[in-house]
Structures are given as structure tokens and as C-alpha cells.
Amino acid sequence: MDQKTFNLCNKKRIVVKIGSSSLNYEETGNLNFTKLEHLVRELCNLRNRGMDVCLVSSGAIAVGRQTLGMKERPGDISTKQACAAIGQARLMMIYQKLFSEYNQVAGQILMTKNTMINPVARQNARNTFEELFRLGTIPIVNENDTVSTYEMQFGDNDTLSAIVASLVGADLLILLSDIDGLFTDDPRKNPAAELIEVVEKMDSEIYRMAKASTGSDVGTGGMATKLTAAKIATLSGVDMIIANGKDVCILHHMFEDSFVGTLFKADKKESFRIQDFILETIG
Numbered sequence: 001m002d003q004k005t006f007n008l009c010n011k012k013r014i015v016v017k018i019g020s021s022s023l024n025y026e027e028t029g030n031l032n033f034t035k036l037e038h039l040v041r042e043l044c045n046l047r048n049r050g051m052d053v054c055l056v057s058s059g060a061i062a063v064g065r066q067t068l069g070m071k072e073r074p075g076d077i078s079t080k081q082a083c084a085a086i087g088q089a090r091l092m093m094i095y096q097k098l099f100s101e102y103n104q105v106a107g108q109i110l111m112t113k114n115t116m117i118n119p120v121a122r123q124n125a126r127n128t129f130e131e132l133f134r135l136g137t138i139p140i141v142n143e144n145d146t147v148s149t150y151e152m153q154f155g156d157n158d159t160l161s162a163i164v165a166s167l168v169g170a171d172l173l174i175l176l177s178d179i180d181g182l183f184t185d186d187p188r189k190n191p192a193a194e195l196i197e198v199v200e201k202m203d204s205e206i207y208r209m210a211k212a213s214t215g216s217d218v219g220t221g222g223m224a225t226k227l228t229a230a231k232i233a234t235l236s237g238v239d240m241i242i243a244n245g246k247d248v249c250i251l252h253h254m255f256e257d258s259f260v261g262t263l264f265k266a267d268k269k270e271s272f273r274i275q276d277f278i279l280e281t282i283g
């Protein structure tokens with residue numbers, strides 16, 4: 001897909017989401033530092049182009065689990081929360097270090113569903129994002145896994161990143177995933193499956209194509225959560241791209257030449273309210 005066709009280089013405010021499966025080695029579940037370093041460099045370059053940049057990064061639970069030497073992803077909520085408490089702090093320490101190497105400043109924003117549903121909290125969060133952008137810094141967002149249990153959870157960072165993009169009035173959301181984009185069928189099972197480059201409208205045919213699993217044991221987002229994200233983003237007036245985060249250089253290809261991915265075109269609905277959508281669909 002050619003970036004020029006969609007004027008991607010004119011974007012002013014972008015949210016990039018990277019999942020645990022893209023940040024960790026599949027075999028060990030440990031962090032891939034080279035990948036993290038490249039990601040940070042790419043994001044700093046987007047800042048240097050003059051864009052407001054926000055990163056939604058998973059990895060709190062995965063990093064906590066590796067710090068504690070756990071082999072499997074924890075199942076029970078209190079172990080997950082303990083892992084997140086340890087892992088989130090460690091992840092931020094690594095991000096702070098890497099961003100400062102490029103003379104950029106990162107700030108942390110942790111959110112729960114209440115942040116979006118409560119009007120005062122929502123406005124506070126919006127103000128904080130605005131101020132962080134005004135100061136030229138890069139907000140790094142995650143769910144506040146240490147305190148959010150079922151009734152307060154977004155549950156996955158695909159949805160969270162679209163909520164953030166909607167909240168901050170971004171003009172582009174990029175989901176870096178372990179798949180090239182949306183296919184007509186599951187490409188792992190059906191070699192004839194074709195990549196869809198552009199989705200003009202989120203109709204029932206698009207939902208039919210969504211498959212439930214990413215096939216990875218470190219992240220939580222499948223294609224279904226990516227389509228929920230696409231719905232939130234497009235109705236909020238935000239273009240959204242799903243692309244493969246295997247090589248994060250894809251980020252500069254997106255703004256310079258051509259890349260492989262699926263673009264969901266913004267389809268703003270004036271009556272769309274993110275808080276109502278969360279209450280109605282996420283619970």
C-alpha cells in the first residue's frame with residue numbers, strides 16, 4: 001500500500017499500539033531489547049517529523065512474569081496483578097532509558113474503564129494527554145492492571161488504544177500486531193486467504209472475516225478485538241492501520257514509501273460517544 005494515496009505523512013497526532021507478542025521472544029517470553037530499541041527510535045523519529053506521538057504498550061504482565069521467573073502466563077487475577085505491578089515499573093524504566101537516549105521524554109498514563117466512564121476522570125485524563133503533547137513528550141499508556149479487575153477492565157490493549165485515540169482526537173491509530181492485517185480468512189489455516197488493503201466501511205462482511213485467535217500465548221488481542229478497535233477508531237474519525245510489528249521499520253515505511261497492512265478509513269459519526277460505547281459494549 002502506498003502512503004501517498006492516503007496522505008499518511010500529513011497526519012498530526014498518532015497513537016501506536018504494540019502488543020506483548022511483538023515485544024517478547026516467542027520461545028522464551030523474554031523481552032526483545034533490540035526490538036524495543038528500534039521501536040523507540042522509530043517513535044522518536046515520528047516526533048522529530050513534528051507529530052504528536054502516543055504509545056500504548058502491553059507487556060506489564062509478561063515482563064513481571066519473566067522478572068519472577070514464571071514459565072507460564074499466570075491464570076489467577078492476584079498473580080496477574082502482582083506481575084503487572086512489578087512488570088509495569090520495569091517496562092517504564094526501560095522505556096525511560098531508551099527514550100532519553102534520543103533526547104525524548106516519556107510519561108506514563110495508566111487507565112481503567114472508570115477513567116473513561118467517570119466524566120471528571122475522563123476530562124482529567126484528556127487534559128493530561130494534551131499537556132504531555134504540548135510539552136513535546138510521549139505518553140506511554142497501559143491498562144492499570146494492578147487495580148483493574150473484571151468489572152473495571154478494558155481487557156485488551158487493542159480496544160484501549162482505540163479508546164485513547166478517540167479521547168485525544170488522534171488522526172491515526174496504528175496497531176502493530178503479529179499479523180500483516182485483515183485477511184479474507186485465517187492465513188495460518190487457509191493459504192488462499194487474501195490481505196484486505198483498505199476497509200472503507202465496517203460492514204457485516206468485515207466482521208465475518210474476523211478470527212478469534214492470534215495464536216500467541218503472550219498477548220490477549222485477536223482479530224475480533226482489532227475490529228472492535230477499528231469500530232471505535234473509525235466512528236471517532238480516526239484512520240486505523242493494522243500492520244505487522246515483526247519489523248518496526250514498517251513505521252517509517254508508512255510515512256515514506258509503501259508498506260503491507262490494512263487501512264480502516266475514518267467514518268466519523270457525530271453522535272458517537274466513546275463513554276456510551278464502553279458502557280454498552282464492554283460492560
Ligand code: GLU
Nearest residue numbers: 058059060061156157220
Ligand atoms: N495490559 C496487559 C499487559 O500490559 C496487556 C493487555 C494486552 O496485551 O492486550 O500485560
